[in-house]
Amino acid sequence: MPADASDDYAFALVKHEKAGLIINDRHGALACALPSWQVFNDSASAARSLNHNLNLNGLPAYDIRWLSSLESCISQPVVVLKIPKNREQLHYWLNQLARVTPQSTIVMTGMAKHIPIALLNWLEENSDEYEQLPIIRKARAIRVRGWQSPPLSEWVGYELSDGVRVGALPGVFCRGQLDLGARAFLEFLAPESLQGPLLDLGCGNGVLSVAVKNANPETDVHAVDDSAAAVLSTAENAKRLGLDISVSQSDSLTDVSVSFSTIICNPPFHDGHLQLTNIAQRMFEDSRNHLLPGGRLYVIANRHLPYLALLKKSFSRVLTRPAGAKFVVYVCER
Ligand SMILES: C[S@@+](CC[C@H](N)C(=O)[O-])C[C@H]1O[C@@H](n2cnc3c(N)ncnc32)[C@H](O)[C@@H]1O
Structure with missing residues (x-):
């Protein structure tokens, strides 16, 4: 650029x-x-x-x-x-x-x-x-x-489920309320049944990781995000909730060397003011290279986004499943 x-x-x-x-x-x-x-x-x-x-x-x-x-x-x-x-x-x-x-x-x-x-x-x-x-x-x-530093709430959050609050620093995606896509994703996924080790790619405040780890404490959960504020927020949520989630900062999977049975991803479709698919595409390609044999990538997206063609470039089998009125989940296998 x-x-x-x-x-x-x-x-x-x-x-x-x-x-x-x-x-x-x-x-x-x-x-x-x-x-x-x-x-x-x-x-x-x-x-x-x-x-x-x-x-x-x-x-x-x-x-x-x-x-x-x-x-x-x-x-x-x-x-x-x-x-x-x-x-x-x-x-x-x-x-x-x-x-x-x-x-x-x-x-x-x-x-x-x-x-x-x-x-x-x-x-x-x-x-x-x-x-x-x-x-x-x-x-x-x-x-x-x-x-003059007008007041600002530095930590803002919401209740994900009974007794489970997640918060985040300013600038982190959807820090004040659960994203509609994330909600549809969680309803679709049944977090208690997902195979670990699991990666939450583009974790934001860590809401997906928290839901998975909370539903199934035995699952090994790793979360990454490009943003330092998102990584700090996810780590803070895990700490406050007593959940053992490993969190790291990485541009897509550039700085991640391990592989996973499951990758879940609610990809970004903006970079600053631009609406782009290039970050999502890199996430899909990198996910393919970080899945263990038999592993799966799950992607939630607005129906209108052109992800199916992109996913088919990296995965031999891609199923499209409805998730509420506005979203679909792509289930991708190598
Ligand atoms: C749509 S949000 C999803 C956040 C969270 N998983 C959720 O469902 O609410 C996408 C996330 O991807 C992150 N992201 C953007 N570009 C990235 C990149 N190159 N590598 C990793 N994460 C990235 C953003 O910082 C943001 O937190």
């Missing part, structure tokens, strides 16, 4: 600064251009893209840190923040920045069509200094200082 006009805009505004923080640089363009800056990301795939781009440019690999450890950063005069799609996530990062580097000027950029006026108003209302710069090549830039 190339740099976009909002990367160029951010770079033009900060290029003379010797040091600073780069937050949420999805594809590594800014970090490559500002090699002495410190980089904080949430996503393992973003970290991989950055290191790939550094390599292509003959630059040494970065020590990328996760946004969940932003509290550990040292104070900097300037922060460049690529505006995420999720407003709560932005709120969370700004509140953390206000604690650790309160004097910073924060330069935020994004494509104008993704930045609603309500967001601009909210940023203005909650900063001591606010400056909205002209739109250039459809990209918008905002400078703020003195973020």
Whole structure:
């Protein structure tokens, strides 16, 4: 994915600064251009893209840190923040920045069509200094200082079943309520009968792993997600519920070396603001290579998504089963 006009805009505004923080640089363009800056990301795939781009440019690999450890950063005069799609996530990062580097000027950029006026108003209302710069090549830039940290519930959740609550950090998928697809998936799966070792691929808050482990404590359950906040949330849910679920961060199955009898997956169909099937496709291909003989991949999806053809590229047998009015479950065998 190339740099976009909002990367160029951010770079033009900060290029003379010797040091600073780069937050949420999805594809590594800014970090490559500002090699002495410190980089904080949430996503393992973003970290991989950055290191790939550094390599292509003959630059040494970065020590990328996760946004969940932003509290550990040292104070900097300037922060460049690529505006995420999720407003709560932005709120969370700004509140953390206000604690650790309160004097910073924060330069935020994004494509104008993704930045609603309500967001601009909210940023203005909650900063001591606010400056909205002209739109250039459809990209918008905002400078703020003195973020006032309006209150935010950092841990939000819901009751999955009697006495079983799951929560999550800001930015984690469906942190406030059970996703309709996940609900249909759980009704379809009968979690108590699934064969372990089992992998929950793209675990989010870990709701599927929790349901499986809770229904069948003997099943060996592993959960992975690209997002550090999702991984932390799943691990925290497992800890609070006393469930032994192993959790790790990985871009699809890049960093997973073991194989499974069952993989369950409620795949993402967005990457930031883009609706894409490429992440799901990689998950399907990687799942095929991480299934034990006789193993199965179960995928839940909206009926309209074109997953059947993608799954058939990797699996010799794919059954399509209805799951409620809007969803289907694909049952895939090697
Ligand atoms: C539709 S959500 C499902 C979350 C949860 N399993 C549920 O059912 O509520 C998809 C999840 O995939 C994760 N994801 C996105 N890209 C990924 C990637 N490249 N590798 C692993 N996980 C990814 C997202 O962070 C998100 O948590």
